[in-house]
Amino acid sequence: MSAIQIEQLSFRYKGQQSLIKNLSLTVNVGERFGIFGPNGAGKTTLMNLITGLLPYEQGSIKILDKEVRSFKDEIKQLIGLVPQDFSFYEQLSPIENMQFFGAWYGMSKMAIKNKTEELLQVMGLDTVAHKPVKLFSGGMKRRVNLAIGVMNNPQILFLDEPTVGVDVQSRNAIIEFLKKLNASGTTLVYTSHQLGEAEDLCNVVSLYDEGEIIAHGALDVLLSTHRHTGLEGLFLELTGRNYRD
Ligand SMILES: Nc1ncnc2c1ncn2[C@@H]1O[C@H](COP(=O)(O)OP(=O)(O)OP(=O)(O)O)[C@@H](O)[C@H]1O
Numbered sequence: 001m002s003a004i005q006i007e008q009l010s011f012r013y014k015g016q017q018s019l020i021k022n023l024s025l026t027v028n029v030g031e032r033f034g035i036f037g038p039n040g041a042g043k044t045t046l047m048n049l050i051t052g053l054l055p056y057e058q059g060s061i062k063i064l065d066k067e068v069r070s071f072k073d074e075i076k077q078l079i080g081l082v083p084q085d086f087s088f089y090e091q092l093s094p095i096e097n098m099q100f101f102g103a104w105y106g107m108s109k110m111a112i113k114n115k116t117e118e119l120l121q122v123m124g125l126d127t128v129a130h131k132p133v134k135l136f137s138g139g140m141k142r143r144v145n146l147a148i149g150v151m152n153n154p155q156i157l158f159l160d161e162p163t164v165g166v167d168v169q170s171r172n173a174i175i176e177f178l179k180k181l182n183a184s185g186t187t188l189v190y191t192s193h194q195l196g197e198a199e200d201l202c203n204v205v206s207l208y209d210e211g212e213i214i215a216h217g218a219l220d221v222l223l224s225t226h227r228h229t230g231l232e233g234l235f236l237e238l239t240g241r242n243y244r245d
Helices: 043-050 072-078 094-104 109-122 138-149 168-183 195-201 219-225 231-239
Strands: 002-011 020-028 032-036 058-063 079-082 156-160 187-191 204-209 212-218
Touching: 002 043, 002 187, 020 043, 020 187, 020 204, 020 212, 032 043, 032 168, 032 195, 043 058, 043 156, 043 187, 072 079, 079 138, 094 109, 094 138, 138 156, 138 168, 156 168, 168 187, 168 195, 187 195, 195 231, 204 219, 204 231, 212 219, 212 231, 219 231
Parallel strands: 032 187, 032 204, 079 156, 156 187
Antiparallel strands: 002 020, 002 058, 204 212
């Protein structure tokens, strides 16, 4: 069974040109999968389609063998989402946010308490657990955003630029946490413009441009096939050097 199986997916926003064109893609269970492309290529849109936040009409998207459009409630229990825009309530504390989202996932009070304690500690937020998140630094806010995304122990975790705007310490903590999560069985689906970080985290990558996947495979195989030492060189070769937004 694949973690994600997309077949012949097409999508356009109302009144706009086609953004995703007949796209097929498989992400296997246990992968640390990264999808990369220029600004506006449609990476966030694709994540929103896969996670059921945006409806699709043409094509098929399956998560762990369940068609997303038909099994929304079941799929909510299988996945976690760490969106690019913060998903928490600024006026609430980390604990209050985690209680709110834990309840939204249908977790028991005991499960919420245990998971909240664990995540506050791992994310280095235990000393500020009761302070409103609006007072936090960018790095602390990113860590709260990540904690909320993993509250329900997701089998597949979607990460849209999870480290944008954070310092080296927070970035390092976040990436190490994600690697451990993956080692314990969680499939990661990640996008970012931080290609150095992506090389560190991802083992399978897709380059995506103009609605289509232009390269896909194990990172080391793709780099050696295209004779590049890093993702940035491969990205520039395949997507060109002109501004794209
Ligand atoms: N809700 C929306 N309604 C209409 N158009 C949208 C909407 N959201 C995004 N778009 C447009 O769709 C295109 C793809 O946007 P999207 O955010 O998916 O790209 P992206 O690859 O994630 O970009 P970035 O790297 O800048 O985050 C852009 O042209 C954007 O302006």
